[in-house]
Amino acid sequence: MKKCQFCGKPATVHLTQVINSEMQNVDLCDECAAKHGLFEQSGSPLSVLAALGEAMFGTTNQNLAVNGLICSNCGCTPTIFKESGRLGCENCYKDLRPLIEKIIENSQKGVKHLGKQLANCTSEGNGNAEREAPAPQKHICKNHKCACKHDHKHDLGSLKSELERAIAEERYEDAAVLRDKIKKYSN
Amino acid sequence: MNELRKVLFRDDQETTSMPIVISSRIRLARNLKGYKFPRHSTRMELSRVAETCKSILLGCKLLKDPKIFAIDSLSATERCALVEAHLCSIELSKSEFGAGLLVANGNSSAVMFNEEDHLRLQIFRQDLDFKTMWLRISEFDDYIAHSTNIAYDANFGFLTSCPTNVGTGMRSSVMLHLPGLVITSQVNVVINAVQKLGFVVRGLFGEGTSASGSIFQISNQYTLGLSEIDIISRLYQVIISVIANEELARKWLLKNKSLAVCDNIGRSFGALSWSHTMGSEEAISHLSNMRLAVDYGFLPQAWRAGLDCLLVNVQPSHIQLANDKQLSTEERNIQRATAIRKFFEKMPSLKF
Numbered sequence: 262m263k264k265c266q267f268c269g270k271p272a273t274v275h276l277t278q279v280i281n282s283e284m285q286n287v288d289l290c291d292e293c294a295a296k297h298g299l300f301e302q303s304g305s306p307l308s309v310l311a312a313l314g315e316a317m318f319g320t321t322n323q324n325l326a327v328n329g330l331i332c333s334n335c336g337c338t339p340t341i342f343k344e345s346g347r348l349g350c351e352n353c354y355k356d357l358r359p360l361i362e363k364i365i366e367n368s369q370k371g372v373k374h375l376g377k378q379l380a381n382c383t384s385e386g387n388g389n390a391e392r393e394a395p396a397p398q399k400h401i402c403k404n405h406k407c408a409c410k411h412d413h414k415h416d417l418g419s420l421k422s423e424l425e426r427a428i429a430e431e432r433y434e435d436a437a438v439l440r441d442k443i444k445k446y447s448n
Numbered sequence: 449m450n451e452l453r454k455v456l457f458r459d460d461q462e463t464t465s466m467p468i469v470i471s472s473r474i475r476l477a478r479n480l481k482g483y484k485f486p487r488h489s490t491r492m493e494l495s496r497v498a499e500t501c502k503s504i505l506l507g508c509k510l511l512k513d514p515k516i517f518a519i520d521s522l523s524a525t526e527r528c529a530l531v532e533a534h535l536c537s538i539e540l541s542k543s544e545f546g547a548g549l550l551v552a553n554g555n556s557s558a559v560m561f562n563e564e565d566h567l568r569l570q571i572f573r574q575d576l577d578f579k580t581m582w583l584r585i586s587e588f589d590d591y592i593a594h595s596t597n598i599a600y601d602a603n604f605g606f607l608t609s610c611p612t613n614v615g616t617g618m619r620s621s622v623m624l625h626l627p628g629l630v631i632t633s634q635v636n637v638v639i640n641a642v643q644k645l646g647f648v649v650r651g652l653f654g655e656g657t658s659a660s661g662s663i664f665q666i667s668n669q670y671t672l673g674l675s676e677i678d679i680i681s682r683l684y685q686v687i688i689s690v691i692a693n694e695e696l697a698r699k700w701l702l703k704n705k706s707l708a709v710c711d712n713i714g715r716s717f718g719a720l721s722w723s724h725t726m727g728s729e730e731a732i733s734h735l736s737n738m739r740l741a742v743d744y745g746f747l748p749q750a751w752r753a754g755l756d757c758l759l760v761n762v763q764p765s766h767i768q769l770a771n772d773k774q775l776s777t778e779e780r781n782i783q784r785a786t787a788i789r790k791f792f793e794k795m796p797s798l799k800f
Contacts, residue, residue, distance in 0.1 A: 347609045349488035351599035364611045371673020374605025376616035
C-alpha cells in the first residue's frame with residue numbers, strides 16, 4: 262500500500278497531476294487530504310491540486326527543506342523521516358529540532374505542551390528513576406526578552422491562524438480581538 | 449474456543465447503547481525512554497520493549513482479565529477480525545515481530561505495543577462519558593509512568609514517533625450514526641464545519657466521507673498546544689452539536705418524508721429477516737436502517753446494543769472465524785445471511 266507523502270500513514274487518496282509535461286502522483290491519507298481541504302466543497306479540485314503540487318514538488322518546497330541535520334543517537338535525517346513518516350527516537354526531537362518545529366507549526370494548535378506533566382504522573386513513584394524536570398515556572402520571551410508567558414514569535418503564528426479560523430467561521434468579534442493582539446505583538 | 453475467539457465473540461455482550469452515538473474512545477501514545485521508536489528498532493530492541501511492556505501491563509491491577517496476543521502468531525483473518533472489532537489499528541495488524549495487543553476489562557481497555565509507538569493505551573465506552581474515560585485512562589497512564597521511564601520533554605510533552613501525535617499523545621474519538629444527515633444531503637456541510645474546527649472525520653471502514661451504514665468517526669486533529677481536558681471538551685461540544693443537527697434532520701424526515709423512511713426501514717427489515725445470501729456492504733446498510741428504526745421507536749430500545757454487535761459480527765473475517773474454516777465470498781454471504789436470519793427470528797415486528 263502506498264504511504265501518505267505528508268505523514269507516512271497508509272494513503273487512501275491518490276491524485277495525479279501534470280507539471281511541466283511530467284506526470285506527478287500525490288498519495289495522501291484521509292487526515293492530510295482533509296487538512297489540505299480536499300473534501301471541502303468550496304475549494305475547487307484544481308486549486309487543491311495546485312496547492313498540493315506546490316507543497317510536494319514545487320520550487321517553494323520549504324516544508325521539509327531542512328538539510329544537514331542528523332540525529333546523533335539513531336542516525337535519522339529529514340530524508341529518512343520524509344520517506345518513513347516516523348522519527349527514529351526521542352533524541353530526534355533535539356537533533357532535528359528545526360524540522361520538528363516546521364512540522365509542528367504546520368500540523369499542531371500550538372508549540373508548547375499544555376497537557377499532563379510527566380512530573381505529576383510520577384510524583385508518587387519510587388523515585389529511583391531519572392525523571393524529566395518539570396517545566397520552568399518563569400519564562401523569558403526569546404524574541405523580546407520580556408517576562409511574558411509565551412514567545413511572541415510563536416504567539417504571532419498561532420494568533421494569525423486563529424484569526425484566519427475566526428474569519429472563516431464568521432466570528433468577527435473574536436477576529437477583532439485577535440487582530441488587535443497581533444498588532445500589539447508585532448509592535 | 450481459543451482466547452482470541454473468546455475476545456471477539458464474548459458471551460457477556462454490551463447491553464448499554466444510546467441513539468446516534470455508537471462508541472467513544474480515548475487513546476494515549478507513550479514511548480519508553482532510552483529505546484528507539486518501533487519503526488526504527490532492531491529485532492532485539494523490539495523484543496526488549498515487548499517484554500518490558502508485557503511485564504508492566506500484566507502487573508497492572510487496573511486491567512481485569514488481561515489477554516495478550518502476539519500479532520505474528522495470528523493468522524491474516526484473525527488480525528482483520530481485530531480491526532473489524534476496532535480493538536486494533538490497521539497498522540498494528542500489519543506489524544510482525546515484537547508487536548502485540550492486550551485486551552482487558554471486557555474489551556473496554558486495549559493496549560497496542562510496538563505499533564507506531566511503544567505503547568498505545570485505549571479505553572472504549574458506548575456513551576459520551578469522556579470524564580470517566582479520561583479519569584480511567586489517566587490513572588492507567590500514571591501506573592505506566594510509575595513503572596518505567598517515559599520519553600518526555602518539558603516543551604514538547606510526551607514524545608511520539610510521529611510529531612502529529614506529540615504533546616498529549618491523545619486521540620479522542622466518537623463513532624456516530626448519521627443517517628438523517630446523509631439522507632438529507634447535509635452531511636458534507638457538517639463534515640466541512642467540523643474539519644474547520646480542527647477535527648478529523650473518517651468513515652467507519654475508511655472509504656472516505658460516504659461511509660458505510662452512515663457511520664462516521666470524529667476525532668481531534670491537534671495534540672499539542674491544548675490540554676487533554678481542552679481537547680475532550682472541544683470534541684464533546686462538537687459532538688453535541690452534530691447530534692443536535694442529526695436529531696433535527698431525523699425529525700424533518702419523519703415529518704416530511706415519512707413514507708420513504710418507513711418504506712426503507714420496512715424493506716431492510718424484510719431483507720434481513722428473509723435473505724439467504726447477503727454481502728457485508730448490503731448488511732451494514734440494512735442494519736444501519738434498523739438502528740434508525742430503534743431510535744425512532746419502531747423497534748424496542750433493548751435491541752440497539754444487539755444490532756451494534758451484529759454490525760461487527762457480519763464483517764468478513766468475523767464470519768470466517770465464526771465458521772472456523774476458509775470460506776469463499778459466496779459461502780460467506782450465505783453464512784452471513786443465515787446468522788442475520790437467526791438474529792431476526794427473535795426480533796419483534798416493526799411498529800410504525
